[in-house]
Amino acid sequence: MTISVIGAGYVGLVTSAVFSDLGNKVYCVDNDIKKIRLLKKGKIPFFEPMLADYIKRGIFKKRLIFTSLYKQAIPKSQVVLICVGTPPKNNGEANLSYLFSAVKEAAKNFTGYTLITIKSTIPIGFEDDLEKTAKKFATAQFEFASSPEFLREGTAIEDTLHPARIVIGTTSKKAQKILLELHAPISGQRIICDMRSAQLIKYASNAILATKVSFSNALAVLCEKAGADIEKVLEGVGSDKRIGRSFLYPGIGYGGSCLPKDILACIAISENFDYDFNLLRAVDAINQGQILRFVNKIRFVLEAEETSGKNLAGKKLAILGLSFKPHTDDIRDAPSIKIINHLTDLGAEITVYDPQAMENTKRILPNIKYAKDVYGALDGKDALILITEWPQFQELDLTRVKRSLKSPIIIDGRNMFDIDRVKQLGFKYVGIGR
Numbered sequence: 001m002t003i004s005v006i007g008a009g010y011v012g013l014v015t016s017a018v019f020s021d022l023g024n025k026v027y028c029v030d031n032d033i034k035k036i037r038l039l040k041k042g043k044i045p046f047f048e049p050m051l052a053d054y055i056k057r058g059i060f061k062k063r064l065i066f067t068s069l070y071k072q073a074i075p076k077s078q079v080v081l082i083c084v085g086t087p088p089k090n091n092g093e094a095n096l097s098y099l100f101s102a103v104k105e106a107a108k109n110f111t112g113y114t115l116i117t118i119k120s121t122i123p124i125g126f127e128d129d130l131e132k133t134a135k136k137f138a139t140a141q142f143e144f145a146s147s148p149e150f151l152r153e154g155t156a157i158e159d160t161l162h163p164a165r166i167v168i169g170t171t172s173k174k175a176q177k178i179l180l181e182l183h184a185p186i187s188g189q190r191i192i193c194d195m196r197s198a199q200l201i202k203y204a205s206n207a208i209l210a211t212k213v214s215f216s217n218a219l220a221v222l223c224e225k226a227g228a229d230i231e232k233v234l235e236g237v238g239s240d241k242r243i244g245r246s247f248l249y250p251g252i253g254y255g256g257s258c259l260p261k262d263i264l265a266c267i268a269i270s271e272n273f274d275y276d277f278n279l280l281r282a283v284d285a286i287n288q289g290q291i292l293r294f295v296n297k298i299r300f301v302l303e304a305e306e307t308s309g310k311n312l313a314g315k316k317l318a319i320l321g322l323s324f325k326p327h328t329d330d331i332r333d334a335p336s337i338k339i340i341n342h343l344t345d346l347g348a349e350i351t352v353y354d355p356q357a358m359e360n361t362k363r364i365l366p367n368i369k370y371a372k373d374v375y376g377a378l379d380g381k382d383a384l385i386l387i388t389e390w391p392q393f394q395e396l397d398l399t400r401v402k403r404s405l406k407s408p409i410i411i412d413g414r415n416m417f418d419i420d421r422v423k424q425l426g427f428k429y430v431g432i433g434r
């Protein structure tokens with residue numbers, strides 16, 4: 001099949017790479033000309049495991065074409081997959097300007113029946129507006145469908161090839177048939193439904209994941225107060241198959257480009273339909289509270305909580321991990337940024353290390369120090385603060401860590417270190433809920 005993918009971001013690029021590898025001819029369209037120039041040379045604008053190989057293979061086999069021109073791509077495509085960003089506006093609602101602009105540009109170039117399939121996460125209630133926009137500019141027949149994306153950064157290729165489900169949101173039999181055929185080589189349960197239900201499946205999935213994280217964090221507070229160990233509690237809770245262990249983890253809260261914005265958007269969508277989704281308000285409030293709670297933990301351990309103002313002045317802190325989770329360089333809505341801003345406001349001197357996310361971070365935090373390696377970051381510091389649980393941090397030589405630090409203090413925002421071992425080695429250790 002010949003298809004167009006609009007938006008060469010995390011979702012669009014991975015989608016283009018996988019569908020071209022499965023034998024389709026894919027036009028990947030982005031209005032960022034610089035990005036397209038880079039991609040044409042086989043260079044990836046962000047870090048995602050395995051993606052570069054797929055892209056190079058697609059270009060080499062001439063099945064993957066990058067362009068900024070809709071007119072080069074759309075007329076030849078039976079399906080247009082829209083993967084542009086839907087970032088939050090100040091009031092939490094999703095900003096749909098990129099989506100409408102993409103639909104308009106695509107519609108101008110339809111030459112025969114075209115199925116516009118929205119993979120971006122978009123709120124329900126805009127189906128009529130999308131239809132009207134396309135009608136205004138199209139001279140050929142078209143239909144809309146929704147097929148939300150569930151990939152996770154860091155395992156995006158694997159997730160796209162082996163998803164738990166493929167949601168096909170359209171009541172048109174013709175559109176269903178086309179999307180079933182396009183996805184035929186990909187495993188996973190097929191959920192066929194209307195557009196609104198498809199969009200809500202995406203929001204509800206992220207909402208429940210975020211709820212599990214916030215539930216774990218709330219429980220961790222109770223554990224700290226009551227003298228219980230959250231890790232043991234969650235091991236016990238998660239071993240029940242009805243509950244499961246995934247996303248039951250305490251830490252500094254969820255971040256990234258999806259969960260925070262999708263929770264806010266889900267609250268806003270509910271309001272538009274006259275429903276107060278107060279459960280999700282609590283999920284968001286707990287998540288936001290985790291940042292300050294963690295900063296206060298750092299102050300407490302460093303005995304800097306009593307005085308007001310810049311009470312971390314003179315403290316040199318090593319931050320390990322910047323990306324919102326391991327195996328990505330994405331720092332969108334990453335807890336690290338908020339924590340570092342709090343700590344520098346309190347006067348601390350910050351040195352950071354992350355295996356992938358330092359270049360992105362330098363653009364928004366140019367005034368902190370960036371170490372060349374982990375031990376360089378730790379050298380002479382008052383504490384190690386673990387923010388992102390990259391596997392290489394788990395393999396650190398803790399004796400060398402202790403030698404490198406000025407004071408043997410670990411503040412573990414992800415409960416990554418083995419508590420017994422670090423204590424045995426003489427570290428002062430503070431985790432979450434234990």
Ligand SMILES: NC(=O)c1ccc[n+]([C@@H]2O[C@H](COP(=O)([O-])OP(=O)(O)OC[C@H]3O[C@@H](n4cnc5c(N)ncnc54)[C@H](O)[C@@H]3O)[C@@H](O)[C@H]2O)c1
Pocket residue numbers: 006007008009010011012029030031032035083084085086098099101102119120121122149150151152153257258
């Ligand atoms: N990143 C994820 O892990 C993930 C997972 C599932 C779903 N989603 C959803 O998928 C959507 C895309 O997310 P992303 O992280 O890939 O976004 P992104 O910001 O990484 O990429 C969006 C791309 O779209 C391009 N773009 C914007 N307007 C355009 C236009 N009119 N024409 C052509 N290109 C245009 C931008 O230049 C950018 O390259 C969002 O709705 C997001 O919520 C993201």
